[in-house]
Amino acid sequence: MLVSSKELLLDAQKGGYAVGAFNTNNLEITHAIFQAAEALDAPILVQLSSGALKYAGIEFLPQIIRTHARLSTIPAAMHLDHGPDFETVMRCLRYGFTSIMRDASKHPFDENVAEIRRVVEAAHAVGVPVEAELGRLVGVEDHVVVSEREAAMTDPDQAAEFIQATGCDFLAVAIGNAHGFYKGEPKLDFDRLQAIRDQVDVPLVLHGASGIPDHQIRTAIELGICKINIDTEIRHAFAETVRRFQAENPEQIDPRKILGPAIEAMQAVVERKIALFSAQA
Ligand code: G3H
Ligand code: ZN
Numbered sequence: 001m002l003v004s005s006k007e008l009l010l011d012a013q014k015g016g017y018a019v020g021a022f023n024t025n026n027l028e029i030t031h032a033i034f035q036a037a038e039a040l041d042a043p044i045l046v047q048l049s050s051g052a053l054k055y056a057g058i059e060f061l062p063q064i065i066r067t068h069a070r071l072s073t074i075p076a077a078m079h080l081d082h083g084p085d086f087e088t089v090m091r092c093l094r095y096g097f098t099s100i101m102r103d104a105s106k107h108p109f110d111e112n113v114a115e116i117r118r119v120v121e122a123a124h125a126v127g128v129p130v131e132a133e134l135g136r137l138v139g140v141e142d143h144v145v146v147s148e149r150e151a152a153m154t155d156p157d158q159a160a161e162f163i164q165a166t167g168c169d170f171l172a173v174a175i176g177n178a179h180g181f182y183k184g185e186p187k188l189d190f191d192r193l194q195a196i197r198d199q200v201d202v203p204l205v206l207h208g209a210s211g212i213p214d215h216q217i218r219t220a221i222e223l224g225i226c227k228i229n230i231d232t233e234i235r236h237a238f239a240e241t242v243r244r245f246q247a248e249n250p251e252q253i254d255p256r257k258i259l260g261p262a263i264e265a266m267q268a269v270v271e272r273k274i275a276l277f278s279a280q281a
């Protein structure tokens with residue numbers, strides 16, 4: 001059933017667990033995400049970036065998600081991930097998204113505040129909650145120096161002011177997390193996360209969770225992370241499985257045979273993450 005992310009994340013906050021937010025681009029990934037959630041009877045967010053919408057078409061992919069949600073007993077929210085501008089947010093509201101992220105984190109604080117306030121006003125008018133990001137996720141490249149990385153992290157005092165000024169529902173934090181696979185073991189700044197938690201009472205969101213070791217994920221959840229984003233590990237499972245299948249079956253041309261094992265592999269990834277995120281401390 002299609003639900004608002006607000007109830008999912010407030011329940012998670014009360015229960016001390018996190019809800020997985022999984023990116024999709026196509027039918028196969030969407031099937032894998034829903035099959036995993038159903039197997040574990042767990043709530044999920046299915047999220048689409050503007051790139052995914054461009055690739056699959058806003059007329060198509062949201063329909064697949066809505067159909068899955070309608071036929072399913074698990075609560076699922078349809079979420080815009082890293083919304084790049086106001087127009088995309090408006091289009092997604094029009095297409096029935098039940099959760100929105102507007103990412104204006106690359107802008108200076110005041111511009112980020114002004115833009116999120118504008119989005120919150122519009123989205124809340126139709127009952128849709130808004131995620132915003134404060135601080136920036138810097139790349140995992142070697143040349144990013146420590147001072148640069150720290151300067152980009154979420155400032156706990158600013159976080160309180162940001163929530164107060166924007167009225168956003170969830171806050172994505174930058175605490176040493178990054179998109180894509182990490183080079184070496186990532187080290188999340190838990191003191192910073194604790195300080196943010198002390199200042200802010202909305203559910204917190206962890207982007208860039210692919211490749212973060214399980215014990216760090218558990219600590220992040222204990223410190224108030226309620227939504228955890230996974231994309232890269234799903235893509236990796238897809239690409240690796242298709243590559244292996246084709247190497248072993250070079251004559252096969254049936255897309256169903258080629259993609260079937262990839263759906264299973266992605267489902268296994270999503271199930272493992274859901275089990276990790278939903279284990280209460
Ligand atoms: O918004 C999407 C997620 O933050 C993806 O993170 O690259 O670690 O899977 P990931
Ligand atoms: Zn992200």
